[in-house]
Structure formats: structure tokens, C-alpha cells
Amino acid sequence: MSSRSHLTTRAARAGAHSPPGEALPLVPALHQATVHGYPDLASLHRVLDGEQHGHAYYRFGHYNGQVLEQAVADLEGADGAVASASGMAAISSTVLALAEAGDHVVADRNAYGGTRSLLGVDLPRLGITTTLVDAADLAEVGRAVTPRTRLVLVEALTNPTVRVPDLPALAELAHNSGARLVVDATFVTPALLRPLEHGADLVWHSVPKYLGGHSAAMGGVVAGDAGLVDRIRQSVVHLGATLGPFDAWMALLGLKTLGLRMRAHSRGATEVAGFLALHPAVTRVHHPSRPDHPQAGTAARLYPDGTGGMLSFELAGGRRAVDDLIARLGHAIPLSPSLADVATTLVHPATTTHRSLPVDELEALGVTGGLIRLSVGIEEPSDLIGELTTALAGN
Ligand SMILES: Cc1ncc(COP(=O)(O)O)c(C=O)c1O
Structure with missing residues (x-):
């Protein structure tokens, strides 16, 4: 796949790759197996230790999830991506991976209700506090950020009044305080805006919205730096929030017309x-x-x-x-x-x-x-x- 082709072209061809010498399936196969068999312990250990490519048990990751992750990482211009069972699984795993007791989060008060519930109900019980702001008001965000702020969470366009936070300015503000900017780009998709190109550290989506596009595939995905994505993947696996293979397969079909x-x-x-x-x-x-x-x-x-x-x-x-x-x-x-x-x-x-x-x-x-x-x-x-x-x- 050429890295110089347009996003529309890359999306249309997403997932169309096959082992050398084999005919190309234009739609990737659906692998529903929850577990794979191995000829000996050494080969299973190589896969579990990440030394050899392969899949063992579906909660640790599976073929269709990986195809979707690679497609989204490519479209977002990210080093890596991790899929999850829903958008809420994506943001929950992200916050749990990157913040701990005593840490602080700054978030847009216009954020999706589920995100606000996570921040207002669940995180305080873990000792993680949140200050809500209008992310389109840079001065208010600046006043809210403290040395304990780990994450600034915003939506690329807000719901329902479609406000437009200035992502490059927010990224600079967050980074000056040692925090990371995490952008919910569900409303815009990489076809319209790629937050990582504007300085964000991570971008996430609720898949049943525009990425999947047809109200049929459930899921979430987070994309960004490979090291951060690995940490989030660990949370997804620990929480048991893995995306199912069929949803991943359906989401990829939708993605092609993004x-x-x-x-x-x-x-x-x-x-x-x-x-x-x-x-x-x-x-x-x-x-x-x-x-x-x-x-x-x-x-x-x-x-x-x-x-x-x-x-x-x-x-x-x-x-x-x-x-x-x-x-x-x-x-x-x-x-x-x-x-x-x-x-x-x-x-x-x-x-x-x-x-x-x-x-x-x-x-x-x-x-x-x-x-x-x-x-x-x-x-x-x-x-x-x-x-x-x-x-x-x-x-
Ligand atoms: C903007 C936005 N972000 C995140 C979510 C949460 O995603 P999910 O319902 O897939 O968990 C939603 C759900 O409607 C949403 O509208």
C-alpha cells in the first residue's frame, strides 16, 4: 500500500493483504476462533512473548482486530492502534493505563455523557480527579491544568452544539504542563481531521458511528504512539474489553467507504x-x-x-x-x-x-x-x- 495515496484510496483498500504467493482476498477472512492450537510449548511461548507473530487466545488479540487496528493506525498516521469492545472501553482503558491515584484530568464539560460518567463517578473512587472546562476556551483550560494533570480530554467537535476546540493550541498547552492531549474524534474521523498531526498524543473513536458508518458494528479504537498503545492494550486485555472478531470485520467493511x-x-x-x-x-x-x-x-x-x-x-x-x-x-x-x-x-x-x-x-x-x-x-x-x-x- 503506497503511503502517498489519498486517505479515500487507502481506506478502500484497507485489509486487502495476503501471505506472499496466495491470491488476494479483497475482503479479509473472518476468524471467529477464540483460541489456536500449537504443536509445542516453545512455539506457543514465542507467540505469548511477542517474539513471533500469531494469536493464542482471543482476549489477547485476534486477526480481525489486528486488521482493523492496522487500518485505523494507517488512516490516523499513528504508530499503532488498539481496538476495544466499545468506545467507552477505549477511553476507560486509556485513562486506567495513563493515570493513577493522585492524578488529575482536565476534560471538556461538553464531552459525551458516558465519558463524563466515567470521569465523575468511577475515577474519583480510584483517586483520580477531574476538572471540567470549555475546551474551546483556552484561558479556562490553562487555569485548570495543574502539575498533577496527566490527561487533557477533549472532543474534536462537541455534542450537541458542535463547538470546535483549537487542537494545536490545546496540545501546546497540555505539553507545556507535562500532560497528554487525548482527542475523541468520533464526530470527524481521519477523513476530515487527524488529531495526531495537530499535536495530540492519542485519538479515539466510537466505531459504530462514522468509522463503521452503518450502525451495525460495535467497537472502539485508540491510536497513537506505539508505546502508549501497548500500555492501553494491556488495560484492554486486563479489563476483558476486547472487540469481537465479527464486529471488527464489519467495521472494516464500513471503513472502506469512509x-x-x-x-x-x-x-x-x-x-x-x-x-x-x-x-x-x-x-x-x-x-x-x-x-x-x-x-x-x-x-x-x-x-x-x-x-x-x-x-x-x-x-x-x-x-x-x-x-x-x-x-x-x-x-x-x-x-x-x-x-x-x-x-x-x-x-x-x-x-x-x-x-x-x-x-x-x-x-x-x-x-x-x-x-x-x-x-x-x-x-x-x-x-x-x-x-x-x-x-x-x-x-
Ligand atoms: C462522541 C462520542 N464518544 C464516545 C462515545 C461512546 O462510544 P460507545 O457507545 O461505542 O461506547 C459516544 C457514544 O455515543 C459518542 O457519541
């Missing part, structure tokens, strides 16, 4: 955001392409190819208008508690993804009762705009 899909998601979201911004039933649109977006300049600098399919908008009619819109959109644009499918879906963040937060914090984050998050799929944008026009007509 470049095309992200282009279509970005175009669709920009067109739909433009339509919503002019609609009288809509009071506010959160999308980095809009001139009133607070980090429009940072977005233009970091995301020359677009920002993917995520946007949110506020209905003038508040919560009641939300219920009406969901009912009118029906199965065309379904209410669905996830994101990043090839088909457009929506959620009501205040009562779903962010339901555990107190009202004052919801307001501070801009998560109002009238806010809807749209995950714009790869459909023709004019079809989506037609459906939204009809559904919004009664609002």
Missing part, C-alpha cells in the same frame, strides 16, 4: 444548516459553516474538507414544537439515540444524551428544551430539505 461518506455527510449538513438558518420556525443553528458560529475561524482552519454530518438547531416553539416535529418526520428522519448512520437521524439532547445533567448546566451548555441534534446522513440534501420543509410547515 472518505466518500464523510464528504457526503459534510455537504449535506452544510446545506441543511443553511436551509434551517433561514427558516422562520428556527431561532438558532449550531454548525461550524454558519458565520455566527463562535469558532467559525478555527473550523475553517482545521477542517478544510468540512466538519461531517452533525448540527443542532433550536425551534421557536420549544419542547412542544420538538414533539410535533418528531411526529411529523416519522420514519423519514427517525428519533434515534445514536448518530453517524448513513441515514439521517435526530435526537432531543435535553431528554436523551444529556438527561442526567441539572437544568442550570443544560442551559449553560445551550441544551434547551427546543434543541434538536440532527445527524445528517448521505441522502441527497434536497430530499432532506424537502422533508424538513413539510414537517416544519406546522411549527
Whole structure:
């Protein structure tokens, strides 16, 4: 595989390699075996000690997981990657591998609810404390970082108001204090932004979102420096958080169309955001392409190819208008508690993804009762705009 080819090309060819002399399977074989047989102890020991390539027991790693890891490492420009059973398994293993009792974490208060629960509920019991910040506010991040800070955890684009942290500035800030920058790039994928190229130490993803792309494969993946990845892999193995072979295989199939899909998601979201911004039933649109977006300049600098399919908008009619819109959109644009499918879906963040937060914090984050998050799929944008026009007509 040429290292000079474009990401779209490398993604399309991911996993298509075979032993010398054998015909090339364009889709890698699926190895479901949980364990392998060995002719003698010495050969098993060589594999267990990492002296010889091979697989022993699936929780330690397996062929399909390795193919996915190599593909993601290649697309992220990383030395290595480790797959895990879910995105939460990826971030839990990362924090457990790189922080210990007495350590401190700085994290974006806009982060995914599961990440916030890990930081707020589980880590304090292990003696690891967290300060929550607005990662798009460098001064606030700077005030939060202490000599005990090991990790600065941010999302490349935040949920649901699509804020855009300045990753190169955050990397510099973290490194000046001896901390590592860890970026959740689930919303953007390496097709749009490769955090390691902007100074991040590690990048992680929830695989069922854009990487897999079809709401079918579960999983998580962390990519970065090989030494760090080895430490995280050890946590994944100890926690028993290994990704299953079938999910790894499905995720690789989805990954092959990543470049095309992200282009279509970005175009669709920009067109739909433009339509919503002019609609009288809509009071506010959160999308980095809009001139009133607070980090429009940072977005233009970091995301020359677009920002993917995520946007949110506020209905003038508040919560009641939300219920009406969901009912009118029906199965065309379904209410669905996830994101990043090839088909457009929506959620009501205040009562779903962010339901555990107190009202004052919801307001501070801009998560109002009238806010809807749209995950714009790869459909023709004019079809989506037609459906939204009809559904919004009664609002
Ligand atoms: C941005 C983001 N990061 C991480 C996660 C967690 O991933 P998973 O559900 O695969 O554990 C999610 C889940 O929705 C997410 O939206």
C-alpha cells in the first residue's frame, strides 16, 4: 500500500493483504476462533512473548482486530492502534493505563455523557480527579491544568452544539504542563481531521458511528504512539474489553467507504444548516459553516474538507414544537439515540444524551428544551430539505 495515496484510496483498500504467493482476498477472512492450537510449548511461548507473530487466545488479540487496528493506525498516521469492545472501553482503558491515584484530568464539560460518567463517578473512587472546562476556551483550560494533570480530554467537535476546540493550541498547552492531549474524534474521523498531526498524543473513536458508518458494528479504537498503545492494550486485555472478531470485520467493511461518506455527510449538513438558518420556525443553528458560529475561524482552519454530518438547531416553539416535529418526520428522519448512520437521524439532547445533567448546566451548555441534534446522513440534501420543509410547515 503506497503511503502517498489519498486517505479515500487507502481506506478502500484497507485489509486487502495476503501471505506472499496466495491470491488476494479483497475482503479479509473472518476468524471467529477464540483460541489456536500449537504443536509445542516453545512455539506457543514465542507467540505469548511477542517474539513471533500469531494469536493464542482471543482476549489477547485476534486477526480481525489486528486488521482493523492496522487500518485505523494507517488512516490516523499513528504508530499503532488498539481496538476495544466499545468506545467507552477505549477511553476507560486509556485513562486506567495513563493515570493513577493522585492524578488529575482536565476534560471538556461538553464531552459525551458516558465519558463524563466515567470521569465523575468511577475515577474519583480510584483517586483520580477531574476538572471540567470549555475546551474551546483556552484561558479556562490553562487555569485548570495543574502539575498533577496527566490527561487533557477533549472532543474534536462537541455534542450537541458542535463547538470546535483549537487542537494545536490545546496540545501546546497540555505539553507545556507535562500532560497528554487525548482527542475523541468520533464526530470527524481521519477523513476530515487527524488529531495526531495537530499535536495530540492519542485519538479515539466510537466505531459504530462514522468509522463503521452503518450502525451495525460495535467497537472502539485508540491510536497513537506505539508505546502508549501497548500500555492501553494491556488495560484492554486486563479489563476483558476486547472487540469481537465479527464486529471488527464489519467495521472494516464500513471503513472502506469512509472518505466518500464523510464528504457526503459534510455537504449535506452544510446545506441543511443553511436551509434551517433561514427558516422562520428556527431561532438558532449550531454548525461550524454558519458565520455566527463562535469558532467559525478555527473550523475553517482545521477542517478544510468540512466538519461531517452533525448540527443542532433550536425551534421557536420549544419542547412542544420538538414533539410535533418528531411526529411529523416519522420514519423519514427517525428519533434515534445514536448518530453517524448513513441515514439521517435526530435526537432531543435535553431528554436523551444529556438527561442526567441539572437544568442550570443544560442551559449553560445551550441544551434547551427546543434543541434538536440532527445527524445528517448521505441522502441527497434536497430530499432532506424537502422533508424538513413539510414537517416544519406546522411549527
Ligand atoms: C462522541 C462520542 N464518544 C464516545 C462515545 C461512546 O462510544 P460507545 O457507545 O461505542 O461506547 C459516544 C457514544 O455515543 C459518542 O457519541
